[in-house]
Amino acid sequence: MSWESWLADAAAGREEAGLTRRLRPRGPDDSVVDLAGNDYMGLSGHPDVRRAAADAALLWGGGAGASRLVTGTLTLHDELEAELADWLGQPGALTFSTGYHANLSIVGALADRSAHIVSDAHIHASLIDAGRLSRAQLTVVPHNDVAAVQAALAARPGVRTLVLAESVYSVLGDEAPLLGLAEVCAAYGALLVVDEAHGVGVHGPGLVARHGLAGRADVLVTATLSKSLGSQGGAVLGPRAVLDQLVNTARPFIFDTGLAPAAAAAALAAARVARSRPDLADTIRTRVTGLARTLGVPAPAGAVLSVPMPSPDAAIAAQADLLAEGVRVGCFRPPSVPDGVSRLRVTAGAGVTEEEWERATKAIDTIVGEVR
Secondary structure, X not given: OOHHXXXXXHHHHHXXXXXXXXXXXXXXXXXXXXXXXXXXXXXXOOHHHHHHHHHHHHHHOOOOOOEOXXXXXOHHXXXXXXXXXXXXXXXXXXXXXXXXXXXXXXXXXXXXXXXXXXXXXXXXXXXXXXXXXXXXXXXXXXXXXXXXXXXXXXXXXXXXXXXXXXXXXXXXXXXXXXXXXXXXXXXXXXXXXXEOOOOOEOOEOOHHHHOOOOOOOOEEEEEXXXXXXXXXXXXXXXXXXXXXXXXHHOHHHHOOEOOOHHHHHHHHHHHHHHHHOHHHHHHHHHHXXXXXXXXXXXXXXXXXXXXXXXXXXXXXXXXXXXXXXXXXXXXXXXXXXXXXXXXXXEEOOOOOOHHHHHHHHHHHHHHHHHHO
């Protein structure tokens, strides 16, 4: 079969299954109420964040200019890493150009063929890819099952092991049993790697810190700068020895250009705003629990409410109907969802006005009710 035929067949299969994805550019003056994005705290448009990004671009230029190990480490990176470490209660931090790279790096730098990875079944795609690329022994355990993690650790005693989890899972929106996971990891000498992409900001310094686990040598944190902090990039936080290992061995760090100055400065300003404005996180919690109650679905631990739909086509139709009403929501469909259930993805962020929120939630209640 030719490449042309193979690509055509693949496209036709996606279309038939209702799984075709398309890019839809939006302009800066978009009037639609955006409940689909990841800017949970509305900080991407905050005046302090915009000004910091603009000033950094004027001062430093459009990019870092090189990889971090050549000339691409700026004093701005150092300042951002110190701020993140202080906020999250960690010994140190290392920033990356994306959160995806942060997850690829932490796993790739610590795991190899002689290591063992225990991965939650609902882990993010970046950690799935990281585990596969590491070539470590891989055990996938049922979602949020501490007993299964313990059994997996007991099955390979004495083997260097990473346990991978998210503090808040992006599809179901539920919280990981971090205290239980930390306990079994400590008992078996494993490292717990927690992706706080959906926890930081929404839960202040994140759930690792909230549960008193920050700063422990056996609990490592990864984070993104593109959700609550409204910028772009990622970070790994933990002991200096781990960060030194990343600097010396993590290919996505070594061979990638440093985080752009505008993004670094925006993330730094956003972190400072988030630390000084706990009311933004309170707004998120109030909105997401209220909407969950209205729709009769469980309230999530994070900012994103997942609303199950009867089929991929139904999810797409509801999304289109809401857009026609001036409300943009996300849509999760297979294969992006680990349990195969299509969902609307509604971000109950703090970045829209109360009037916009009320109008949007009324539309969601009406259209979801019609679909169901």
